[in-house]
Amino acid sequence: MVTIKDVARHANVSITTVSRVLNDTEHAVSPETKERVLTAIQELGFYPNAMARGLHLNKTKTIGLIIQDITNPYYPSIVRGVEDSAQALGYTVILANAYRSRERTTKYLNVFREKRVDGIIFTGGGVVKDAVEEKFFEHTHISTVVIGKSCNAKLPSVQVNNVQASREACEYLIKLGHRKIVTITGPADSTTSIDRLEGYYQALKQQGIEPQDDWIIQGNFEFESGYTAVQKFPAIGKGEITAVFAHNDMMAIGAMKAIQEKGFRVPEDIAVIGFDNIPLTSFVTPGLSTVTVPVYDLGRTAMKILSDLLSGHEVSRITTLPTKLTLRQSC
Amino acid sequence: MVTIKDVARHANVSITTVSRVLNDTEHAVSPETKERVLTAIQELGFYPNAMARGLHLNKTKTIGLIIQDITNPYYPSIVRGVEDSAQALGYTVILANAYRSRERTTKYLNVFREKRVDGIIFTGGGVVKDAVEEKFFEHTHISTVVIGKSCNAKLPSVQVNNVQASREACEYLIKLGHRKIVTITGPADSTTSIDRLEGYYQALKQQGIEPQDDWIIQGNFEFESGYTAVQKFPAIGKGEITAVFAHNDMMAIGAMKAIQEKGFRVPEDIAVIGFDNIPLTSFVTPGLSTVTVPVYDLGRTAMKILSDLLSGHEVSRITTLPTKLTLRQSC
DNA sequence: CTGAAAGCGCTTACAG
DNA sequence: CTGAAAGCGCTTACAG
Structure with missing residues (x-):
């Protein structure tokens, strides 16, 4: 894999400079240097290592999405809403089917911790007094948004009435x-x-x-x-x-x-x-x-709120989306 | 976040030792020390940083899954198959809906590169002469398995006849x-x-x-x-x-x-x-x-093959799964 | 405008 | 059995 060092050498600059053009920082870089670095990146086919980057910045631009079962027809639209929104906001989503299993939920939650996801969207766990998750979300500091009723009073949620x-x-x-x-x-x-x-x-x-x-x-x-x-x-x-x-x-x-x-x-x-x-x-x-139930919007909105949360914005505790009666022929 | 250093200090050992019990290496660690480290980990609620780990090991235990549209009823079972299998094998999956868009596919492929996914599963791109992906998969060295017909003769695929x-x-x-x-x-x-x-x-x-x-x-x-x-x-x-x-x-x-x-x-x-x-x-x-079409198995098998590939095993170029006629009332 | 150096949190070869 | 140190590939405060 080509690294920032290779680019630096190829463009005859320091890695500091490469990093600067990479991130398009305020720190000025002369147009010629910039040009040189850019072509080096092109020529070498350099893609910065997100892990190295994340290690330093302490964020991964990744979120974890817990649903219960993607083959349940209720979920695909939620997932699509989350993913579309995530993509637009620069996030990537890890999908987790929890199958209503406490064990699997815990396992995934731990994976999310180790991978240092920036945030979590949790849906379908609307089960009364579900202690595991509650404990998790209290002890950890990962920003979380719930789709549906939140078991934890402190987590923002997107729901319908x-x-x-x-x-x-x-x-x-x-x-x-x-x-x-x-x-x-x-x-x-x-x-x-x-x-x-x-x-x-x-x-x-x-x-x-x-x-x-x-x-x-x-x-x-x-x-x-x-x-x-x-x-x-x-x-x-x-x-x-x-x-x-x-x-x-x-x-x-x-x-x-x-x-x-x-x-x-x-x-x-x-x-x-x-x-x-x-x-x-x-x-x-x-x-x-x-x-x-506006499932797509539920997903989209949850991701939007999560993103706001991660940017340090104020966020409302409960967001309620409207439902509507759709009449066909069965009544 | 608590780091390996905190654990080391708390258990009165070096980070080397903590790392050893963490990874359960062959390198011997005395039972008492191990015990001490384990309780320190427990007490502090330590979860090792996967980025730091990945940076060193040069692997992420993450794979990228490209599908076309999760709301298309064909895909949920594939995704479930991939994810179930990934989970069992210790991998995590990033989901990408490409919507048959060349632009979006390219974008995701690049994200996958930056995140250094260990491998990619690609499905639904069975479109004749799709140059973009072909070029990608030739120039990059990320292991890839295709579900369906492979546009690139070199990529292993799982398909039906x-x-x-x-x-x-x-x-x-x-x-x-x-x-x-x-x-x-x-x-x-x-x-x-x-x-x-x-x-x-x-x-x-x-x-x-x-x-x-x-x-x-x-x-x-x-x-x-x-x-x-x-x-x-x-x-x-x-x-x-x-x-x-x-x-x-x-x-x-x-x-x-x-x-x-x-x-x-x-x-x-x-x-x-x-x-x-x-x-x-x-x-x-x-x-x-x-x-x-055994969609779930298509997903499961693709992940299994990808995992074999990543472990350096030999893998067959084409795996064909059986279909069967399912008769209901329409004929 | 440019760069040397420290540091993010791990793993592992090396030394003892 | 234990640990000091180098290194993975980046970013950024600091110096010039």
Whole structure:
């Protein structure tokens, strides 16, 4: 590998001077010298060693991104948002799939420390009292931005208002005339699902509807759980339940499939609404109505905030991005 | 940040000794000393600086992964395969979305050089005569593995046999009794699509079917192009064409939608088969029959080969992974 | 405008 | 078994 020394020798200057033209500092360099150095760099094909540079400057221009699973259709847009923004701001991103595993999260967090990433973006860990990460983020001083609800009160976060969005979705169902609405939740410890359930309660109660216990069915955010939730629910098909509100799209799509297999029509017999607006929603039949979460912007904004943080700017504790109802054919 | 010096002072040894226990070298260290150092590391919360380490060892344990667009459903599994494997092998991965842009590719390649990644995995650049990358990979000495067809004869690659897989898919259609089969291709310069077209030709000719010129419709791998391909094709619906073979799933799904909108049934009136087996295929109605490309394994294997390469092992120039026909309801 | 030298935090050959 | 010192490839305060 060609080093700054080689360039210096080739251009007949000191490495100090090479470094100066490399970094385009204020420190003046005569035009001729600069020219000479530049051509030397060209001719030798010199690319400065970022490690040597980082060692001195104490920064890597690299950030760590922790997501849970890239094959979950919710994440690709987040990753794209983060990466696009990072690229524009001069950062590079290390991707980490944590698979909701505490062990893997810890492992990656440690790798991030050793690699001295400038900052971390953390998403999908919105699980109540997750001690490991909390401890990490308290003891370490790596700037971190959370996408979603932050488990740690001190970390800035970018999120949507799940309670409100969920309430609006359910209000819409009620406005359509539905009064017996089943909801399929995520895992019990998902803060996201807890909020979405709260919105469901608010909407029903506000309209004087008392939700029955068995209208709340626990799922786990996967297709399968939406499918079985409907399959095992006797009231669906007896004309009692007329609508299903799933806490994410995958479960909503699973529910639609089960409904159709039971011989009912969506939305005529049973209306369905989901949450997130993953790409899949527009390809299923009927198209799934859902709450659009601005995932790309969530990623983009998180990176922007992280960058501000790293530049020493003031940053708001919570940034809330708007959701909107996207209506297709399922309700 | 606590450094090796702090640990050394705290444990009352030299940094040499700390380094030794850190790296668990052969060089003997007395058990008591080792113990003392270990507790010092614990107590101080020391994480060795990977940059300092890398500067000396001349390796980063980091690899660069170039894909085209993470929101394209083909990529998440590849990325997951690469990352899982990287993690297991002690590597960290920098993700780069190149968006098929030459400029962005070059930019990232240069970042990779400056960061001194140990290796690169390159995918989705299977475009005929792509000079930039070729030049890069010839002039630089960064080990690189290509997923898909390699534009550079010297780079090891992991791929599937698109010609054969495509031929098998078409033979299957023919076996079902279809003789007039339309194919929707990718962009004209896509090596992948060129191979899949070749397989199509081989299957038809082998059965004595002379493909008509207008049976080959150019698409661009996007949903939309599959949709319009069918929409604008007059023969579909006149009972002439009975099957469609799309060069990827997104186009197949677009085609199905257009067929259904024209009032025909899949597969009764027109059979459809796709390629790749992206997750979407099992959620559309009818489920899409397709050629399964082992994307996760493609990623995993590429990383394994890269790792072998970096360890100085011999590595085969081309690794071909098997595809298989996955039949659902669309044909 | 230019350069010699110290230092960033490690590893390792060398000496003892 | 232990440590002093050189060196990895940069940046920057200091001197001229």
